[in-house]
Every structure is written in C-alpha cells, then in structure tokens.
Amino acid sequence: MSNPVYETFDHEADIGVRGIGPTKSSAFEQAALAMTSVIVEPEEVAPRFSIRIECEAPDDELLLVDWLNRLVYEMATRHALFGRFAVELSNHHLTAIAEGESVDRERHQPTVEVKGATYNELAVRQIGSGLWLAQCVVDV
Amino acid sequence: MEKSLLRKVSDHEWHIRPHGAMRVPGVILATEKLIGEMDHKVYEQVVNVASLPGIVRGSYAMPDAHWGYGFPIGGVAAFDPAEGGVISAGGVGYDVSCGVRTLLTGLDASEIEPIRRELADLLFKRIPAGVGSTGRIRLSEPEMDAMLAGGASWAVGRGYGSPEDLARIEERGRMEGADPEQVSAQARKRQRDEMGTLGSGNHYLELQRVTSVVLPEVAAAFGIGVGDLLISIHCGSRGLGHQIATEFVRQMAIEASRHAIRLPDRELACAPINSDLGRSYLGAMRAAINCALANRQILTHLTREAFAEILPQANLRLLYDVSHNTCKVEDHVVDGTRRRLYIHRKGATRAFGPGHPDLPAEFRTIGQPVLIGGTMGTASYILVGTKDGEELSFSSSCHGAGRNMSRKQAIHQWKGREVVDYLDARGITVRSPSMRGVAEEAPGAYKDVSEVVEAADRAGISRIVARVEPMIVVKG
Numbered sequence: 001m002s003n004p005v006y007e008t009f010d011h012e013a014d015i016g017v018r019g020i021g022p023t024k025s026s027a028f029e030q031a032a033l034a035m036t037s038v039i040v041e042p043e044e045v046a047p048r049f050s051i052r053i054e055c056e057a058p059d060d061e062l063l064l065v066d067w068l069n070r071l072v073y074e075m076a077t078r079h080a081l082f083g084r085f086a087v088e089l090s091n092h093h094l095t096a097i098a099e100g101e102s103v104d105r106e107r108h109q110p111t112v113e114v115k116g117a118t119y120n121e122l123a124v125r126q127i128g129s130g131l132w133l134a135q136c137v138v139d140v
Numbered sequence: 141m142e143k144s145l146l147r148k149v150s151d152h153e154w155h156i157r158p159h160g161a162m163r164v165p166g167v168i169l170a171t172e173k174l175i176g177e178m179d180h181k182v183y184e185q186v187v188n189v190a191s192l193p194g195i196v197r198g199s200y201a202m203p204d205a206h207w208g209y210g211f212p213i214g215g216v217a218a219f220d221p222a223e224g225g226v227i228s229a230g231g232v233g234y235d236v237s238c239g240v241r242t243l244l245t246g247l248d249a250s251e252i253e254p255i256r257r258e259l260a261d262l263l264f265k266r267i268p269a270g271v272g273s274t275g276r277i278r279l280s281e282p283e284m285d286a287m288l289a290g291g292a293s294w295a296v297g298r299g300y301g302s303p304e305d306l307a308r309i310e311e312r313g314r315m316e317g318a319d320p321e322q323v324s325a326q327a328r329k330r331q332r333d334e335m336g337t338l339g340s341g342n343h344y345l346e347l348q349r350v351t352s353v354v355l356p357e358v359a360a361a362f363g364i365g366v367g368d369l370l371i372s373i374h375c376g377s378r379g380l381g382h383q384i385a386t387e388f389v390r391q392m393a394i395e396a397s398r399h400a401i402r403l404p405d406r407e408l409a410c411a412p413i414n415s416d417l418g419r420s421y422l423g424a425m426r427a428a429i430n431c432a433l434a435n436r437q438i439l440t441h442l443t444r445e446a447f448a449e450i451l452p453q454a455n456l457r458l459l460y461d462v463s464h465n466t467c468k469v470e471d472h473v474v475d476g477t478r479r480r481l482y483i484h485r486k487g488a489t490r491a492f493g494p495g496h497p498d499l500p501a502e503f504r505t506i507g508q509p510v511l512i513g514g515t516m517g518t519a520s521y522i523l524v525g526t527k528d529g530e531e532l533s534f535s536s537s538c539h540g541a542g543r544n545m546s547r548k549q550a551i552h553q554w555k556g557r558e559v560v561d562y563l564d565a566r567g568i569t570v571r572s573p574s575m576r577g578v579a580e581e582a583p584g585a586y587k588d589v590s591e592v593v594e595a596a597d598r599a600g601i602s603r604i605v606a607r608v609e610p611m612i613v614v615k616g
Contacts, residue, residue: 010546012179012207038547039271058394061406069386076330076379079272103272110271111576112547113340113616115234115382119393119406120209139209139234139382140341140547 006034009121011137016121017068018135024060024124025087027134028067028094032085035068035117035138039075040108045083047099056093060124063092064134068117071098072138079103081110115139141168141178152599153532156183156199161191161404167198169533169599174203174591177544181207182214188404189217193412194225196481197474197534202488203595204538204587209233210407213487216536218472220481221413226401228410229388229421231484233465236385236425237432238343238376240511241309241461242522243440245447245454249349249369249611252451259347259450260569260612266446267345267439268337269616270573275336277438284328287335288320291430292461295437301444305437307500308458310490313437315430319423323380324387327424330379331431336438340574340616342540342581343375344513345443348520348608355605358524361506362459364606371456372520372608373439374513375616376465377432384428388421413482422467429466436461459522460509462489464539472534483534491525491537491602510602512593513540516570516613517563517583521593523602537602541589550585551576559583563613572615581615 004021015038019030036042053070057063071082082100103110120137127133146154146168154175156166166186168175182205189211190199196218205214210230219225252259268275279287287294292313293306306313338345350368353359364370377384392409396402399412411417440456447454467484474481483490492499492508499508510523518541529535545553556575559582563570572578590607597604 008548010548012181012546013213013543015547062390062393065390072386073326073330073383076382077332079274105270105272105573109574109576111340111574111580113271116386118209118234119230119389119409122406137209 004030006030006037008034008038014137014140016135016137018133020131020133022130024132025089027132028064028087028089029085031064031134032068032071035071035114036081036083038114038138038140039110039112040081042083044108045081046101047084048101050097050099053096053098054094059092061122063094064124065117065119065122065136067094068136068138072114072116074098081108112140141175141180141183143172143175145183152595156187158190162187164190164195164198166190168201168205169601170203171595174595178205179207182212185210185212185215188408189215191404192226192408192410193401194219194223196220200533200536202536202538203599204540204542204592206542208486210405211484211486214538215486216488216533217484218481218534219413220479225413225482226410227413227418227421227467227482228408228484229385229392230407230409231486232425232467233486234382234385235376236381236428236465237463238465239432239461239463240372240374240513241436241440242459242511243371243456244363244459245369245371245456247369247451247454248367252347252369252611255450256569256612260571262446262450263345263443263612263614264571266442267614269614270340273337274333277335278333279335285320287434288323288427288430289318290314291433292437295434300438300441305458309433309461310463313433315426317423318426318430320427322420322424323384323427327380327383330383334378335435336442337378338375338439338616339378340577343616344516345439345614346372346610347612348372348610350606351609352607353605355524355603358506358605362509362522362605364522370608371443372511372513373436375435375439377428378435380431381428384424388424391417425467429463432463433461460511462511464489472530485536487539488536489539490535491529492535493525493527493529495527510537512538512589514589515541515583515586516581516610516615517568518589519607519609521589521604522606522608523593523596524605525602526600528600529602532599533601538592538596541586541592543585544587545585547580550582551579554579554582568610568613570613570615578615
C-alpha cells in the first residue's frame, strides 16, 4: 500500500491543498498537513500540546472544508500551528486530535495566514489503487 | 480566455451571449491582450454568476479579473430583491471589505530619503503585521458590538483619528444596517486581539512617491502633486470577516436547494435577499465592513503616532478609503428606470462619478478617488470615477494587478532575501516578518498593473489621475 502524501497545487490567486492516503481519514490528515505546509513546514512544528476537534457535515466534501476551517479557527484563536493529525471518520462525522505548538515568529517564519478553506476544486474521492484524495483551495 | 467565445463590442468591452442557464449577458471590460491572459475559469465564473436569480443587466468582469471562488475576482453583479435577487457570501468573498486607504502627508518624498531605513524600522515595529501578530486593543463584548455597529466612526470616537477622517471614507466611515447580533461568538473570538493588525499575504502599508500626474485638475482637487509623499494601507476585516464568510458560505450552500436555487458551483452559495438567511448575512457582512473600516482607522492612528515621533511636521490626512469585497445597496438607472439594487463587488472598487450624492462635497463635481494597489516593486495608481461607469459597470472599476504566477511558482523562482536586497538597491525598503511571504509576493509574480489601469481608463470606468511608486513597504 502506498504511503500517504500531501502536496499543494496551483490556483491563480491562492493555493490548493491536497492529501492522498490509503483511507479517507488518512487523506483528511494529509490535507491538513498540506494546509500547514502553506504556512510553515509541518516538521518544524513541535507537538507541544494537542487539541480535540469534532465536526459533522451533510457530506464528505463539506466535512473536509469544515475540518480545515476548524483548524484555521484553532490556529487563529490560539496563535498556534499544528503539525500532526489523527483523524477518525464515521458517517460524515469527524473526530480528530491535532498536535502543535504556539507560533514562534522567529523560528517558524510563518509565510501567510490562511483565511479559510473554500469549496473551490473541492473533492473527496477514491482515485484508484485503493487510494483516497481530499483537496480544496484555501484562501490566503 | 478564448476570444472566439466572446462578441467584441468595442476594443475594451466584450460580451458573452446568454446561453444555457444564463439570465443576462457576460460583460468583460478589458483589452484583447488582458483577455488573452485571463484563465478560462474567469469565463466559466462570469457565465455561472449570470445564471443566479434576480441578476440585473449583466455579469461583469473588470480588467484585472482572475479566477476566484464562485465569482471571479474582479467580478461585479447587481441583484434586484423584487425579482427574487440573491445575496452571495461567496460573491463578497472571504476578506469582507478588504480595501485600500491612502493618506496625504503634506511632505515631499525627498524629505524621508535620509531617514528611509529608520522610518521603515519604526513603522515595522508599530504596525502589527504577519501571521500571529496581535494588536494592543482588546475589546469587551459591549465594545465589540459598538465597533461592529460603528466602524471607523467608532474608532474615531475612541480617539483613533479625527472626525474629518470620516468624510473621506465610503459610507462616511460607518456602514448602516450592521447587525452585530448576527456575528457569531467564533467570529468575535477570532477578532479578539486582531484589531489594528495588517494581516499577511498581499496586505501592506506603503510609503509612496507621486511620480506622475495625468489629470492635473483632478490631482489638485485630490491634493496631490508630483513628488508628494503618500501612505497607502491595504488590509481588511481580519479574522472576523473570514469567519463570517466561512460560516455563511457553508449555510448558504446547504440551504440553496431549500430556496430552489441551483448552484452551478458550491462557492456561488447564496440566499434570496428577502429571506431570513439573506437578511442575517447582510447584517453580519455589514458588521464585517465596519470591522474593516475600524481596522484601517486604527492602523492610520498607529501610522500617525509613528510619524509624530520622527517627522512631526507631517500632517497625515485621508485622501480616501475604498473597499473591494462588498455587497452594497445602491440606486442605479437600468433601461431608464431608477432601481434599488444589491451590488456585489468581488475584488472590484466602487467608482462613483461626478455628481453622485454619496460623495463628500469636495469630490462631488470631480468623482471619487479610486485607489489601485500594485506590487511592492512597481507602481500603484490613483484614478477617479466617471459618469460613464454608471452605465458601463454599475460604477465599478478594477482593484489591483492580479497574480500571473501562483504562490508555489513564486517561491520556486525567488528567495525572499534576494527580493528584499534587489528592491533595496532600487530605493525600496521592505520590512516583513516572513521572507517566504516576500517571495510569494515578489513583484514578478503579479501582472503589470499599468496595463490594468490603462484598460480601465480606456474602457471609461475610471480615469488615471496619478501614478505612485513605493519607497517603504511593510508587508504582512
């Protein structure tokens, strides 16, 4: 089975985030890492504390946007960055643990603030070889 | 964009014939060259907006239009509530009321040359910029409500600026009809320590030198001349606006089918203006406009404080303050009939022409200053609204350069430090907390703003008054 991966993709004004993994929840975890990578390299973020996130949506795609937007909210209100994610999904219900630390402007040199995850280029689907893809554009 | 899909009306106006679900034509105001450079997604988005209920006259794209969310960035559309018209949270955008304000300084740009780096350092210290930066103001819940209802007018009441500033802000500094009750606890929490912060990305504070004047009479009325030092601040409604957009785009996307609205793209999420959700969004969005106006007012105050320390002879007065991402209720004449319409401008600037009653008295015979931001290495422009713009674009114009290279491409192409050094050698001092952020915003990653404003000028939606070039840039 392939290893999960994350990447960003081009959008004219902003940037797309994409997670690919052997399960849907793994793809959600990778999408979150991709979003962190827009701000800072995820490996630069130390797991100093963890938070629990729960959300629910009418379908998988809205759930992905909700998940990423909850992280945007937690980053903004806690002045934190997150670099490790563990997601569990069942019936459009998400439970997750995000691990991270407070923003250290000197050390992290955060590039840009993510304003919100959008429905642009939004997709959650199987892409063959047993892999799942979860992606959308984030507004920066 | 494929030109064969368009009908050429003039060198600067191209139409998309209504087809499929389109209720009105698409109208693209741009040169052949700019249209050639536009992504095909702009075409699709103009077509999609044209299919929304209650749209009036056309689905417009300004010369700097590019691929946005639902609406193109640089998109303008008017909706009539009496015809089932909608309001779209996606059509306003994530950074509600993001905009530009320009200050006159009463100084000649040459006066800051000897202290350019010192002044840049001071401004960088005083203006909270970048990810994780916080302002010094903490609002209690009643104060938050007062800010959301009062905008820049609230800020002036709290000592951030003077009452004279308000006349030089759209809506006189206070958006009527804001409903703070519609602003969620989450949106308020995101704003808790973000009042008076610049943000990141393409937001900036710039000191600029006026390098040329095209319309001397208008420039004189605006109080600007060649060699003058100006200050421009580009930022928006910060976390509060972002959270409001996030929440309402979601709710509108989920509820669209209940209102029998077919969304060709979820990001076009909208609700009838005459619906509970539509009214709720309108109240929250107006509160976010006030948040943006208050934020730019506080940043102006911080700038004045910094100048008072180092250049006490400066007199920082507002030229004007414009917002880019809004939906505003305006009267427009359509086919000879005056109608009250909900004008969405997504990455577009309102550009009232001479005679408009909403303009401050001193600009009423001239037209509104239209402030167009460029990149940190090139130029910005000051334009003026036209009478023709009313008919051509519901009194709207472009808002900036627009990117021609993605952020990802930009960071592969440039290193932030190299960009800073290159600009420094050309007399532009850049201060930013993030070198990668500077690389993403490198001047080469943007289109040539000159072409955009020239197209706006030739299309008749606004006229070029003056060109300014950056001297000091504080980047978020």
